[in-house]
Amino acid sequence: MADLPSLRKKIDSLDTTLINLLNERARVSLDIGNAKRQQDTAMDKKDVQVYMPSREKEIYDKRLNHGPLNDDSLQSIFREIMSASIALQTDVTVAYLGPPGTFSHQAAHECFGDSVLYVPQNQISDIIDAVEKGNTTYGLVPFENSTFGSVVETLDRAIHTSTRIRAETYLAVHQCLLSNSPLEKITKVYSHPQGLGQVQQWLSTHLPDAKRVSVKSTAQAAEMAAVEVGAAAVCSAICSELYGLDIVARDIEHGTSNTTRFLVLGKSSDKPTGNDHTMVRFTVDHRQPGALCDGLKVFKDYGLNLFKIDSRPSGIRPWHYVFFVECSGHADNDNVIQAIQDLNQFSVDVQVLGSFPNVRADL
Template identity: 40%
Template sequence: MTRVAFLGPDGTFTSQAAVRAAPDGDLVPKATISDVIAAVRDGDVPLGVVPMENSIEGSVNVTLDDLAFGPAGAYIRAEITIPIAMNLLAKTGSALEDITTVRSQPHALAQCRRWLSDHLPTAELQAATSTAEAAREAAAGDGSVAALGPAVAAERFGLEVRAADVHDHDGNTTRFVVLSASMAARTGADKTSIVVFFGEDRPGLLLRILDEFALRGINLTKIESRPTKQALGEYCIFIDCAGHVTDARVAEALRSVHRHAADVRILGSYARADGVVDGPGPADSDAAYAEAADWYARLTGDVSNRI
């Protein structure tokens, strides 16, 4: 049975993603995202599941930073998207007017900011390590503390759903990633995630890096900057692009990006959750690259014979 670390306790949205990743797996709850990633790096578990990005609040910076700046050894091998329904969870008998404190994971609180302002304007908002941990704390309280989280957490900790679907925007979705010590094999409908560190600052550097993908017909599905934590104004960029590192056009693009950058870290190549095949045009296919390589070999061979 495959052991799968996830952001616990049981009842979080991440636990739902972990079940999707390994339906028959042995789920191992961890207290923090960094603990999940460390468990994969250290070889304690073969798989780990962490939140990566939310459609309302954007990227989960703790995940990005740990993958970018932490030790190597944890690669993205799959992504899972889950629709998120946020609910206000409270003890049985607690009315809305009894609630003075709302606890949840910071991203969850942010996803419900407007609803909380409209319906609980005087409530104190407190951060918890996870939605399920917030539910556990609400269940242990006196009824004045509520939690934001999934309905399954209410069932898990004996709470009631006091208000359903309290997130501010429809279509609320979180993208989770499955981590392992090795990269996944090519499927043909893949995505590659990298981090580019600039080093020397010079005009047009970002443009030249992005051009390496555009010139080879590689679509970028995400680009985001994050501070390197080394100096004020010093940033790295996270890029998700279509294709797998073993695709000829992706490999050539990454080699060229590496020439321009101080460093490039590959976070993983993995199957897209949506299954979309964002394939190359005829001139950017692996066959076209192979034919061009053969042509060049013949050309240089002829030149050598003539010297």
């Protein structure tokens, strides 16, 4: 068995090799960035896409890990390597629902790593505005939760947007009750509507008389609870340190697999990977019997599975709705192109909101 000094010397040698290899990879990444810009010399620097979810999926899928590092640890390492690489190619900014400490902030960090600039926004519509106006490179918005369903603020803003979905990411959400007051003294609970929905059973059991107040984000809830006697916030444990609150209760969400799905928005979608989803928005003439049925049937006709259907008021007139459909395939695939063409025969205002790699394990 080797002695300790020899083992440490070997570690030092390996560290030197790792640094050299990382810098060699970084130089290649810079060359890739230059090649992207040379493909279209008229392209504005801000429009060059450096976040390539299809490429990341390819790297993760073909990576051979023989241990002893587990896959999650290795993926975290690769996440930071790729984060540093895209930051070398151009300045990358990511809008998210702030302030710091929200679950959106955590999801953005897990998706983009440490090497990009995060720009907190006050509400979901501000995130989409930032991407549309070119104020940030990308935006990350909450889309649905496994316990409380779709995020209506995101859907409502998606009725009118020029952004395109570029990727999806998932975050296991564990809600905590934070306060500087003991449980029996809490009379008011702040959180985002999604947060309150995910813990409504716990609140009904332990704080049935406390007033529930919806705010723009879980971190804002923590900010408000920190300066109000008898107030509490439903938010992440991280907010305890950020805003000086005690953790009164942990893991108060309903169910053991509470997960929120987020969408990454940009100016365009990425290329097909062979396992993609596409989001389509449209409306129909509600006075025509079977109009929605006819529109949805085209997806079956072209062998496209449907994973999610939502509807929201269009705002045009009462009882008129916009439909959001998520199907298998990529907008560049022939069967998706044909399905969208046929959908236009039965629907109006058909718009592809983007295609993105499917990263959900069970679909």
